[in-house]
Amino acid sequence: MKIQELPAHQIHKLLVKKEISCQEVIREIFKTIGEKEGEIHAYLSFRDREKVLREAKKVDEKLKNGEKLFPLEGIPIAIKDNMCISGEKTTCASKILENFISPYDATVIKRLKEKGLIFIGKTNMDEFAFGSSTENSYFGPTHNPYDLERVPGGSSGGSAAAVASGEATVALGSDTGGSIRQPAAFCGVVGLKPTYGRVSRFGLVAFASSLDQIGPITKDVTDSALLLNVISGYDLMDSTSVNITLPDFTKSLIPQVKGFKIGVPQEYFVSGIDREVEASIKKSIKLLEAIGAKIEEITLPHTDYGIATYYIIATAEASANLARFDGIRYGYRSKNNKTLSELYEHSRAEGFGKEAKRRIILGTYVLSAGYYNAYYLKGLKVRTLIKEDFNQAFRKVDAILTPTSPTTAFKIGEKTDDPLKMYLADVFTISANLAGIPGISIPCGFSKEKLPIGLQILAPAFGEEKIFQIAFTLEQSLKK
Amino acid sequence: MVSNVKQLTLKKKTDKIIFLMKITKEDVVYISRLAKIKLKEEEVGQYQKNLEEILLYVEKLKTLPTEKVKETTHILSQFTPPPTSSPLEGEDKGEGGANRLRKDVAVKGLEQKDALSNAPAKKDGCFRVPKVI
Structure with a gap:
């Protein structure tokens, strides 16, 4: 079997047995990217290849010295482009963040670094995660590896397509209404949305804060458990993360459902x-x-009321969360402005895509005076x-x-x-x-x-x- | 279509009957001003249509009686500390008193140069904006 088709836990075994080096694993991924990325377009940006290979070399040196590896150490991972890696771009597939360079690491990124995973690049998505097909990306759609004329699902379509095509071994996505699970289903991979509060969202660009969760997209269930082990846990920087004892999720990988x-x-x-x-x-x-x-x-x-409830709550929260894109502190600024108000209105008009504007407008409407009770409050009640x-x-x-x-x-x-x-x-x-x-x-x-x-x-x-x-x-x- | 919905919502017993409003272009322009997004003429028409369709779909929620239902503001409030004998109890402090604040001590944050690193315009360590007054 080809390396790019193997799940992380099998690559780990090969690394430990020294049947393959980490640099070889990374080169195989680069090769697959070279062959497939042109038609799939899973990624929005790649990290510097020399940097990536240097990290792989360090893993190989550790192996050579007989040091023990973490279970996912040296495994190539793709990150959805709404999570911050310090010094790398985070665009959210939006023109408004086209040139945004993350000044810090998201908590999940910090945790992945501590356990030695190797970041390959940032993956395509629907703009600000608004969509179910990855077609709402400012940088063009991702294509499903099983049929290039079809969508990979969304909004984490780039991450799912990268794992399915072997352009990464594992990936992170984010899920607000199905954005990890639905693309995983469309691309034939495993996608987990953890419990709200299981994984810190610090450094994830917020869409709907009462719904967003980060989770793993992997080739199999074992990798999903391994990756959740790395990213989950309480974080002071996310007040919604829950402080409870963390299990070792790989202990649940038991082939037995009797009594369930x-x-x-x-x-x-x-x-x-x-x-x-x-x-x-x-x-x-x-x-x-x-x-x-x-x-x-x-x-x-x-069940039948789910979508209506969701599109009230999610758009209301999105309209509030996206108020931060003002063209002042970061992001796109329109040149077409004379007053401060024009600066806001033009930067946002030119920077946001069609679906982002649609959701901001819907969200603003359901929160506006006179409609708050009829829509937003009603939505919160049906949520109950x-x-x-x-x-x-x-x-x-x-x-x-x-x-x-x-x-x-x-x-x-x-x-x-x-x-x-x-x-x-x-x-x-x-x-x-x-x-x-x-x-x-x-x-x-x-x-x-x-x-x-x-x-x-x-x-x-x-x-x-x-x-x-x-x-x-x-x-x-x-x-x- | 809109008038049908009016009749439909009136027939059902709900805790609060709200008539479906027709969304006008003026409404969309007003909302876009609140949202600080300058819309083009054709966008106004497009979003008017979209908004009306989506709100029509959302109307189905109004058939559900929710008079006695408490709204969910913190989905996992059972995992946050329960309210104590706080004098603030009963006030809108979030379900289960779930406003969790860390201790008020100084910690290292983002450096000024990092905070300014993505600014489209800056001057003397500040974000630069057009003349306000």
Whole structure:
């Protein structure tokens, strides 16, 4: 098997056995980038190659000296371009941040550096993570490695495509309404949105602060657990990060689901879901049942209100968060201004893309005097109902299994003219963000057109261990 | 389409019936001023259409009775320290008193030159803006 196709834990074994050097791993990734990046466009920027190779050389020297490596030390990682790496660009795929150089490291980046991962570059995304297809990037779309005419999903489409194509071994994405899980599903990789508060967001450009979480995009479930081990934990710099004891997530990689109660929500198998997706998910459900899990039909009665609630809360928060882009302290400044007010209005008009403006305007509207109660407050109340749905369900079951997305990857351009249609692509992933709970997407099969299908497992808050155990078991069983 | 929704929301019993407003171009211009984004004429028309469609979709929330439902402002408030006998309790301090502040001690922050490193215009260690008055 080629190095660029291997998961990180296997590369680690080869490194430790000295069957391969870290510099060779990095060169293979560079080679893959050279072959594929032209047609995929997973990245927005690359780190200096000599710098990257110097870091690899250090890992090789450590190995030569008989020093022990961290589990992901020397592993090439791609970072979504909304997380700050000191001295590197962070553009959020927006013109307004086209030339922004991060003056500090995000907490996740600091943690990855401490454990020796090697950053390859920053990946493409929908501008400010506003989208489900990576088409809303100022720098052009990313193409799905399985079919170049299709989207990789979004908003972390560049990260998912990079891992799927072997342009990186692992990656980080961010997930506000499905932005890690849906592209993972479309690209046939594993994507985890951790519990709200599990991973610090310090240094992540905020989209909707009550929903955003950073998480791993990997080739398999083992890598996902390894990467979550590195990035999770309390951080003083993020007051929403939760201070609880951290488990070793790799301890949950046990191929055993006997006694697990897994809920299947009836509301997720209604009209609009692709037949092949449905069949593939049902096959996995049967498989889990055959190996000892107890499957129960459950109900999440407010599922249908998820998207409406989400687009009120997320846009309201986005309009507030994006108020910081004023053309003064950083970012694009319009030359066309005489007064301070014009400076704001023109810099933002010229710097933000179409979808960013649409969401800021919608968010400003739902927060404006006279509409706040009718929309924003209403949204917060329905959020309570959605959260309560999950609380009820998790009294009966350990985890919930659903499709990640109602369809496989759609064609580039198919939904760009209809924002509402695009929003509906997130129907199965949005509730987890609203409820603050963790969710993973793992590949569970292919359509006739050879497009990957993703399966989602949800668990109660801080129930990532359950997710890993079920996902790992299913992954191993599907291989057989 | 808009008038249909009016009837529909009136038929259902909700805690607060709000009529669906037709979004006018003037509304969009007003909102864009609040958001400090200067829109072009064609953008005003486009966003007017988008906003109306999205708000029409969002109308479905109004069919849900939520009179007795408490709004969620902190999704994982059960993981933050519960309110004590604080004299501020009952005030809008966030669900579960979840405003967590660190100790008020000086720590090293971003250096001035780093904070200014991305400024489009600066002078004498300050961000430079057009004349205000």
